Amino acid sequence: MIGNSLESCEKRTYCVFAPTYLNKEIEVGSEEIYNCIKVNEEIFTAGQPTAEQLLSLVGEGFVTVINLATYDPDYSLADEEGLVRSLDIIYHHIPVDWDAPQENDYYEFERLMVQLPEGKTLIHCAANYRVTAFYGLYAQKHLGWSAAQADEFRAQIWTGGNYPVWEKYVREMRQHNC
Secondary structure, eight states: OOOOHHHHHTTOHHHHTSOGGGOOEEEETTEEEETOEEOSSSEEEEBOOOHHHHHHHGGGTEEEEEEOSOOOTTTSOTTHHHHHHHTTOEEEEOOOOTTSOOHHHHHHHHHHHHTOOSSEEEEEOSBSHHHHHHHHHHHHHHSOOOHHHHHHHHHTTOOGGGOHHHHHHHHHHHHHHO
């Protein structure tokens, strides 16, 4: 066990700004990943995993990792891609700028999602904010979720009203795609 979320997050810049109610973790194997949501048996969304947490994914049947975070030496793993690929897990990185998400970021995410191989997928970013926004849009378009369901999914971790750039992004992407 890595420890409780406060201990494991104190060293990460993104945790300093996260409200206390966001300090949720669920187990993936014997490890915990910050802000993890088990969407179904195949899809998990989460914040930044540690190297140990990524290692634990192998025994749990994970075949794909999608990372939506930009690289930041304060909280990113130095060579996440190398570690994940060394475990024979497929790795995709779409660095989504928190302050300026782009339409093409979502379209690349959507392209990956529609062609996922069988098996479990971990989709993560720094704190599961970008991921819940993108997955909600994807589920609305491809899985028949309503806007309310997508918003409820995202609200498990955060609300867009706290981040006007993201509220606008989600609203505009829905107009174009959902």
